Amino acid sequence: MTLVLTALILATIAAAFFFGRHLAVARTGAAVSASFSDRAHSLPAYHGYFAAWSVGLAAFVAVAVGWLLRDKIEPSVIAVLILATIGLGFAFSYRKIGPRFRARNIVEGFVKAVLLLCSGVAVLTTLGIVLSLVFESFRFFEQVPIFDFLTGLQWSPQTALREDQAGQSGAFGAVPIFTGTFMIMLVAMFVAAPIGLLIAIYLSEYASKRTRALVKPMIEILAGVPTVVYGFFALLTVGPTIRGFAESLGFGVPTQSAIAAGSVMGVMIIPFISSLSDDVINAVPQTLRDGSYALGATKSETMTKVIFPAALPGIIGALLLAVSRAVGETMIVVMAAGRAANLTGNPFEAVTTVTVQIVSLLTGDQEFDSPKTLAAFALGLVLFVITLALNVVALLIVRKYRERYE
Amino acid sequence: MMSLNTQSDEEPMARFKPVGEVINMSEKREETIAVQPKFQCRDVRVFYGDNEALHGIDIEVAKTGVTALIGPSGCGKSTFLRVFNRMNDTIPTARVTGEVLMDGENIYAKHVDPVLLRARVGMVFQKPNPFPKSIYDNVAYGPRIHGLATTNDELDAIVEKSLKRAGLWNEVKDRLKDPGTGLSGGQQQRLVIARAIAVNPEVILMDEPASALDPIATAKLEELIDELKEKYCIVIVTHSMAQAARVSQKTAFFHLGYLVEYDETQAIFTNPKDQRTQDYITGRTG
Structure with missing residues (x-):
């Protein structure tokens, strides 16, 4: 079930890419013009990526919400909800895409955000480990004074079992x-x-x-x-x-x-x-x-x-x-x-x-x-x-x- | 000309008297064969692997004065310069054939140790390369490894004399302990020359010494070369024909690994005999 759903959503995202690219070509034409005002701002592929991102994000949010509410709402309602959100993603792209739309800047913004997120994972993990060490150590030092721990010459933790x-x-x-x-x-x-x-x-x-x-x-x-x-x-x-x-x-x-x-x-x-x-x-x-x-x-x-x-x-x-x-x-x-x-x-x-x-x-x-x-x-x-x-x-x-x- | 030669040979002798035996030996050699040129090259070829970079160079280099090697990039002039102190030995694939006689002795003979040769033939490189040490230690490096000074006072004297001769003493005498890498480009290049002079060489090779310097530092360097040529045999590789014309007495023009023309600098620049030389100095090739 999960596998099928994932495959379907991925296929939808791919479809959104071709939809966006096609739309961009149709609306701007392939004409090359020397002036900035006549020329389409972004290449068609960027519009494709933009549509794919919009639909993908919409689907992700819908699936996440559906999963959180899976015990409270009927599965059929959730399915409709997801479909509707995906439709909204398509509609949003349909409205936006055009020669003046700055799809490239937005897509690059998305990419930057993803990269930042990945490095954030590493940094947050480190931070989490350090904090858990600090807090657990603090609990330890409530029971054993830190001075005794750092200067004591005797180590036999087994005696502390009682x-x-x-x-x-x-x-x-x-x-x-x-x-x-x-x-x-x-x-x-x-x-x-x-x-x-x-x-x-x-x-x-x-x-x-x-x-x-x-x-x-x-x-x-x-x-x-x-x-x-x-x-x-x-x-x-x-x-x-x-x-x-x-x-x-x-x-x-x-x-x-x-x-x-x-x-x-x-x-x-x-x-x-x-x-x-x-x-x-x-x-x-x-x-x-x-x-x-x-x-x-x-x-x-x-x-x-x-x-x-x-x-x-x-x-x-x-x-x-x-x-x-x-x-x-x-x-x-x-x-x-x-x-x-x-x-x-x-x-x-x-x-x-x-x-x-x-x-x-x-x-x-x-x-x-x-x-x-x-x-x-x-x-x-x-x-x-x-x-x-x-x-x-x-x-x-x-x-x-x-x-x-x- | 003859008398000038003898004079300039004797002066460093007097000044360097206290610094060990190595020098005394070389002085004697110079005295006995003063009529000969410093270097006589016969059919010198340099190979990098199977590739022949220099095709049989025959040349004689005078005992004092400046000899300039000019030519377009890749013509072999730098390779040829490194023949004189056997620096090509440090490149694993390089091989040199032919004879290079220094004061009549083949420096490529089996019994000649390149380490001893390089104490007699100093070199200054394209990019100033002071060691990451103090100014003093940079100059003292050569004398120390060759044992030219037995006491600290002697070493101090060598350092001071070398820096003075390189025209750097007044600029650095109060900060000899500062790192040599902290000097300006032109000062670094003169420091490197002082470092070479400190070993008391007979020859100083210079590989495009001014190419990393601004015009003012270049002018100072050329002034220095002009002073040094009275005492040392100087061979300089340069890309600047104006520089070659200014500082050298003899000029050799290299092209594609061949020595095309070698003559008085005056003659090369006013009346080149070979078409290729003429094309190069008038800016039509290169």
Whole structure:
């Protein structure tokens, strides 16, 4: 039924287009005149689009109203209503179309409105997410003081299950979670930053065209590996390897550790850094390279003394984007970092991150009002603020750098 | 003519005495073979891939003075200019055959490192290309990478001398720490010349150095070229025939990858021997 109705309305809209175009041709003629006053304002097709828009909008409004009133009015009445509205759309176009009618401007206005609407959807969604985070976090902070949340050293949300204890145990101290996130990010950047940068330098300055065409896509495949694959790679391969190595040296190390998760995450963001930095280095004008070579500088002198400093702001931007990626990454750390909220500076211990805690707070049976669940929103909000700040700073730096050469 | 040559060869020697061994060697070389031209090119051909862009150029470039390369766009004059400091080496598909003797030594011989060559043959480009560094660091870049100064005072002296010689010192002496990219176009071009001079080259190549400058900056630049030609061998590519006539002593006319005519500038502009040269300088082609 719905399908048939949709098809019918689409057919009507198409008919309206041909109706409008035909009408325009008939009323204005195809004559070409030199003077503005003699000439039809818009081409026939615009009149067609105008008719199609009028009929389409009329049909949309009628169907929407009919759907809202579907329980109160007879279906036959609704059908008549829709037909009548469509007829009105045709009549409106019939009255309007003529040589002086500015169909083009109106159609372009419609198109602009549609484009605006689409971008509006994205903006409103973001706004909605932020607002829901803020409001739910606010509810959380009514039960657990924000100061305790941001400075508390103890995180054990399970103790808050009994209602009489909620918020009083001081178990919602987020510091261990953020230090865990920070440490894994550090390990990841320690792996990814040098390797990614050196790859970028090699690709942009040293590699031949053929090597570049071969190597660049292969590195970018790394970015296409699903994070869950990285996750079990970290858990099943890297973690045990590190543990085995540590045991051979006489240390006890758990399989799940910051270093296992962090190093695999580092591998994951290598293509991110190498690709962005490669673009940035390539954006340094060739004239600077020529200028340096012409002074008798070698390739490496040119790279380290001219190109790298010139590209540095952009490279820092790339690194910051990679950091925000690492901070928000979930799957790898869920599988390989552990869940214990240890407050430790030792990367060989299990730590937990913001994303891991959000996952464990919200999976399983939950009361939606408990501080335990609401804590997820507070964590999400803090995480969002951090990554947003990182992104804004990174983009500002990248933009500033771009302005310098253009 | 002869005495003027020797004089101009000796003067930079005296001024650059304290700056390292590299220079002393080149000075000695100049002394012993002062009678020779700076460059002798024999059957120089440049290929981009399979495409031959220059078809066997034979030319001699004098030790001092300005040699202008003129010709319509795409005639190979810029390509030929880049033969002298082997900048074509930086283009992966480019290949140069033939001989280019600099003071009697083939710069395309196996044992010649283009990096050392470019310290002796400086280059100024069409668009001013100061590095995004301070004015001081721009000029100090070459001396630093070639180790021409052992102390900061020596480096300061080189920077000051180079900027003075490029006619920029009075305009920038109070703001040496400001970015070189903040200067005006004409100042940037003179900064780039100072940067080239700082390495103490024997030759300065200029690839349409005034094409991005306004008439006043161009006049200043030409004045500078006129001063520099006493000490350096200058080869300049230019689109402006008036400029070639004003600044150069010798002019070479290139057309479709061939060297059509090479003579005293005066002779080229008043009495061209080839029809193609005449057509070009009178504005009938190009």
